[in-house]
Amino acid sequence: MKRIMLIATGGTIASGYTEDGLAPKFKAAELLEYVEEYREFCSVEVLQPFNLDSTNVCGKHWLELAAIIEKHYEEFDGFVICHGTDTMAFTAAALSYLVQNSTRPIIITGSQKPINLPVTDARTNLLDSLRFASEPKAHGVNIVFGGNVIAGTRAKKERSKSYNAFSSINYPSVAVIRDGRIVFYIDDKEKAEEKVLFYHRLNQRVLLLKLVPGMDGSILDRLFDCYDGVIIEAFGVGGFPEYGTIPFYQEIRRWTDAGKIVMLATQVTHEGSDMELYQVGKAIKEDFNLMEAYDMTLEATVTKTMWAMGLASDAEEFRRLFYRTVNHDILLTPEE
Ligand code: ASP
Secondary structure, eight states, X not given: OEEEEEEEOBSGGGEEEETTEEEEOOOHHHHHHTTGGGGGTEEEEEEOSOXXXXXXXXXXXXXXXXXXXXXXXXXXXXXXXXXXXXXXHHHHHHHHHHEESOSSEXXXXXXXXXXXXXXXXXXXXXXXXXXXXXXXXXOEEEEEETTEEEETTTEEEOOSSSSOOEEXXXXXXXXXXXXXXXXXXXXXXXXXXXXXXXXXXXXXXXXXXXXXXXXOTTHXXXXXXXXXXXXXXXXXXXXXXXXXXXXXXXXXXXXXXXXXXXXXXXXXXXXXXXXXXXXXXXXXXXXXXXXXXXXXXXHHHXXXXXXXXXXXXXXXXXXXXXXXXXXXXXXXXXXX
């Protein structure tokens, strides 16, 4: 029988109605009471590091979760983290960078409805997660939600209310789970022969800036002291505006000269960036040797930047770390 650690952190799955709106209430052991069938295939120990709406979950919690997994790694065959859905994709991506090459499955799940309601997705999602965490072929960081298993770096919350809230972006689902049966689309555990690696540092001074038509580039001047890196969500495959007043150009020069990271990404969810396709992206990319996120999700781009900035001592090292594939996060890299 597999030994699983259930780490409950809050979210809708654990929430109850209060006069002020839904708020986390149920503890890890109470969640388990709703999915007694798990006893047929695993034993579970619980841990409750915090009980928050995931709106309030950030970098220090990602580091805390990674530290819990590191501490208990040898004691358990798999880990299931119950988490709010709103920032789940960030947590899943961050854990993908903080815990790499894990042969043990690290599953993140939650739900759109609280677990104590008569009609809810919570019980299916939690039971599916415990089942997947007990599956010998499962490994690494994944989200299990709505019958889909999504690589931790590829998930995005695309629906705010439906049960199929998460999509796998620019990459297939790792597996699907239907009526308790797991079907793998990506069955690559045998290739995962490297040793598990735990990281303990993130540089959280990373800004995600979404361009809107007419935006004044001098915004980057005001943000200069607050951030060490900026990811700019450009238009389409990577169009970058030049409105004649040149502050964007000037500011990007200032940021890159100061050794800060400037990364370009697309604000389009699917299919990724290709800045060199149009003159409006190619020029700025070439002038400043800018990096772009290609087919990565924004959540993965942000958290990978935090992770790589926490490790790298210069721009070259950052580039090397950033373009190394981790947990299926990037397919199109500049080398290809
Ligand atoms: N606000 C909730 C959270 O992210 C939403 C959810 O869990 O579905 O914690």
